[in-house]
Amino acid sequence: MLKLPGLIDPHVHVREPGATHKEDWDTVTQAALAGGITTLLAMPNTQPPIFDEATLNISLDAAKAKARCDYGQYLGAGPANADIVASLAPKAAGLKMYLDSTFGELRLDDMTLWTPHFQQFPKSAPMVMHSESRTMAAAILFSVIYDHPIHIAHVSLKEEILLIKAAKEKGIKVTCEVCPHHLFLTKDSPLPQGEGLGVRVNGRTEVRPRLATQADVDALWNNLAVIDCFATDHAPHTLAEKDSDSPPPGFPGLQTMLPLLLTAASEGRLSVDDIVQRLYTNPKKIFHLPDQPETWVEVDENAVYEIKASDGFSRCGWTPFEGWQVKGRVTKVVLRGKTAFENGKILAESGYGRNVRD
Numbered sequence: 001m002l003k004l005p006g007l008i009d010p011h012v013h014v015r016e017p018g019a020t021h022k023e024d025w026d027t028v029t030q031a032a033l034a035g036g037i038t039t040l041l042a043m044p045n046t047q048p049p050i051f052d053e054a055t056l057n058i059s060l061d062a063a064k065a066k067a068r069c070d071y072g073q074y075l076g077a078g079p080a081n082a083d084i085v086a087s088l089a090p091k092a093a094g095l096k097m098y099l100d101s102t103f104g105e106l107r108l109d110d111m112t113l114w115t116p117h118f119q120q121f122p123k124s125a126p127m128v129m130h131s132e133s134r135t136m137a138a139a140i141l142f143s144v145i146y147d148h149p150i151h152i153a154h155v156s157l158k159e160e161i162l163l164i165k166a167a168k169e170k171g172i173k174v175t176c177e178v179c180p181h182h183l184f185l186t187k188d189s190p191l192p193q194g195e196g197l198g199v200r201v202n203g204r205t206e207v208r209p210r211l212a213t214q215a216d217v218d219a220l221w222n223n224l225a226v227i228d229c230f231a232t233d234h235a236p237h238t239l240a241e242k243d244s245d246s247p248p249p250g251f252p253g254l255q256t257m258l259p260l261l262l263t264a265a266s267e268g269r270l271s272v273d274d275i276v277q278r279l280y281t282n283p284k285k286i287f288h289l290p291d292q293p294e295t296w297v298e299v300d301e302n303a304v305y306e307i308k309a310s311d312g313f314s315r316c317g318w319t320p321f322e323g324w325q326v327k328g329r330v331t332k333v334v335l336r337g338k339t340a341f342e343n344g345k346i347l348a349e350s351g352y353g354r355n356v357r358d
């Protein structure tokens with residue numbers, strides 16, 4: 001039996017408010033606990049997005065009533081809310097800036113809209129960037145100009161990890177995370193496909209950032225030292241949505257991250273200590289998370305089994321890793337002295353979870 005600390009996932013799409021047919025604060029925290037995660041940080045691209053005090057409270061009220069593990073809620077950077085989000089920083093996990101994609105109220109059309117956030121958001125509070133490729137270079141330049149540490153979400157490309165490596169070597173205060181699907185899948189991986197789709201786009205491969213090439217995946221593995229955190233970017237959509245004509249991008253990942261990483265550890269690709277650093281030690285520091293006393297995760301390192309969506313607690317009902325054989329099973333999770341998960345059953349109640357900023 002292997003004993004790990006309660007793990008931290010700094011990048012989760014909870015879907016509440018607004019899309020609870022995909023997931024809500026109850027199901028997402030069940031999936032987290034089953035995956036050995038005792039703290040998750042929730043992204044703000046909900047409906048409505050979390051971008052002011054009223055919307056922050058909508059999410060935090062739902063979380064308070066329903067969450068079974070500990071949590072924080074990000075604020076989204078919008079075109080006109082820099083002063084508002086700066087004043088709310090102590091109540092939030094941090095600020096999420098969508099510099100590439102566009103999300104309704106969180107749309108930042110040009111770089112003049114980045115500046116007030118870099119100027120006003122407290123320097124000690126986490127700022128997370130969705131910034132791919134050359135936009136990432138721009139985000140790092142802003143971080144230098146405004147002397148504000150940044151954390152880069154879901155790094156997936158060789159050019160990105162090499163840029164972050166070079167920035168760190170210059171002493172720039174940049175940290176980053178990588179998702180399991182960018183470590184274990186490429187754009188050519190044979191992913192399960194919906195019935196009756198014929199030659200249409202396979203929506204089950206759609207994720208942002210997109211799955212990349214083998215050379216990109218190799219560059220991530222070869223630069224493990226540059227990766228501060230692993231994060232799921234758990235982005236659940238239903239199978240009906242994924243197999244539709246306009247499939248939304250996103251993969252679920254809360255329950256598969258640790259088994260996939262433990263399997264890689266059993267193959268000698270990284271150590272268990274490498275995993276603990278990236279799922280506990282580093283995120284705890286980067287996101288200023290409190291101690292969880294009497295909290296741990298028990299793993300049967302030798303359990304070999306197949307990943308099945310039917311064993312999942314997420315409401316989305318599918319996984320891109322269906323049928324993968326993995327080695328390493330979460331058998332028990334104790335959160336603040338209480339057994340929260342054991343032998344496949346969730347034991348923590350709705351509302352047991354705490355806001356990390358309370």
Ligand code: NCD
Nearest residue numbers: 013101207208233235249250
């Ligand atoms: C995210 C989602 O579904 O919320 N999807 C994803 O593929 N990561 C949003 C996004 O970042 O595009």
Ligand code: ZN
Nearest residue numbers: 011043233235
């Ligand atoms: Zn995301």
